[in-house]
Amino acid sequence: xxxxxAIAPVALVGALxxxxxxxxxxPAKDSAGDDCLAAGAASKAIEVDGTVGSDLALKSKTPVSxxxxxxRSVLKEGKGELVEEGGSISVAMSMFNGxxxxxxxxxxxxxxPVTKAQLAPWAYEGIRCAVPGQQAAIVASYKDVFAxxxxxxxxxxxxxxxxxxVIVMDFAKSKAGDDAGATGEPGTLSPDKLLKKAEGTAQKAxxxxxxxxxxxxxxxxxxxxxxxxxxxLEVATLIEGDGETVKPGDRVYVNYRGVxxxxxxxxxxxxxxxxxANFTTTGVIGGFQKALEGQKVxxxxxxxxxxEDGGYGAAKLEQMGHQxxxxxxxxxxxxxxxxxx
Numbered sequence: 083x084x085x086x087x088a089i090a091p092v093a094l095v096g097a098l099x100x101x102x103x104x105x106x107x108x109p110a111k112d113s114a115g116d117d118c119l120a121a122g123a124a125s126k127a128i129e130v131d132g133t134v135g136s137d138l139a140l141k142s143k144t145p146v147s148x149x150x151x152x153x154r155s156v157l158k159e160g161k162g163e164l165v166e167e168g169g170s171i172s173v174a175m176s177m178f179n180g181x182x183x184x185x186x187x188x189x190x191x192x193x194x195p196v197t198k199a200q201l202a203p204w205a206y207e208g209i210r211c212a213v214p215g216q217q218a219a220i221v222a223s224y225k226d227v228f229a230x231x232x233x234x235x236x237x238x239x240x241x242x243x244x245x246x247x248v249i250v251m252d253f254a255k256s257k258a259g260d261d262a263g264a265t266g267e268p269g270t271l272s273p274d275k276l277l278k279k280a281e282g283t284a285q286k287a288x289x290x291x292x293x294x295x296x297x298x299x300x301x302x303x304x305x306x307x308x309x310x311x312x313x314x315l316e317v318a319t320l321i322e323g324d325g326e327t328v329k330p331g332d333r334v335y336v337n338y339r340g341v342x343x344x345x346x347x348x349x350x351x352x353x354x355x356x357x358x359a360n361f362t363t364t365g366v367i368g369g370f371q372k373a374l375e376g377q378k379v380x381x382x383x384x385x386x387x388x389x390e391d392g393g394y395g396a397a398k399l400e401q402m403g404h405q406x407x408x409x410x411x412x413x414x415x416x417x418x419x420x421x422x423x
């Protein structure tokens with residue numbers, strides 16, 4: 083499950099504020115002056131080894147038993163400035179089942195908006211008090227992280243709704259840095275400026291593509307055809323919109339669902355989370371970039387993505403709990419775009 087609402091590569095870096103520090107070396111307050119999420123016994127006990135977002139392992143004693151409230155501890159102190167609401171910071175993330183230390187998700191570094199409306203609550207709490215170079219551990223309940231999602235819907239075995247979730251984040255200065263204005267990093271759109279779903283002229287998908295059926299809200303059900311999955315990236319337009327054309331480097335707002343061709347099982351979906359994702363076209367995998375650039379707002383696009391042609395690569399697929407040669411299928415509704423100037 084890619085937590086795109088939480089970890090989506092986007093953003094215009096805003097003005098920066100120098101943060102005050104707590105006794106532990108991390109900021110005591112965020113850029114708005116609000117208290118940071120407090121540490122607790124569970125988060126203080128977290129120990130890890132490896133690279134966050136890639137091969138991090140949880141080395142502390144399990145099960146990790148959190149309290150009723152989320153906890154956040156700084157594992158490695160950073161140095162620098164907090165980003166104001168509306169800015170961005172680079173985040174790598176590893177997520178574990180606190181019951182047994184099993185990996186749920188490893189996500190490499192990407193640009194993340196420090197914007198409460200665009201982040202899952204647990205992610206916002208983990209990020210809003212970060213500074214570059216910092217590593218932090220968050221201990222949260224299953225419900226804090228997955229809300230009403232059932233354990234059977236997650237790409238990890240053995241997890242229950244009683245388990246604590248451990249999230250470790252590494253933070254780095256936004257790649258946009260202080261040159262955001264000069265490089266024309268795109269701004270943001272408020273929810274009222276976005277389409278609710280794809281709207282336009284229906285197009286027939288090429289032969290051999292999965293079939294897509296939409297519910298009344300536009301959420302897609304994706305059914306694979308008989309036969310082997312393609313070995314090369316394939317993209318097709320299912321609904322052609324008539325809005326602005328998405329250009330390279332734009333920030334794009336999308337609702338999407340991703341399934342594995344081999345099983346038909348969903349592994350990621352903004353539809354399931356109830357809120358669109360947004361990111362820059364140049365900050366995502368090739369299978370997403372190819373599906374977005376050149377398309378018009380209002381369009382619905384299907385992208386069939388082999389691991390080594392526009393995908394995450396075989397090693398990353400295995401880390402995500404899939405087979406190394408699995409093919410991902412995404413259906414994306416393009417709801418809005420902001421051009422890079």
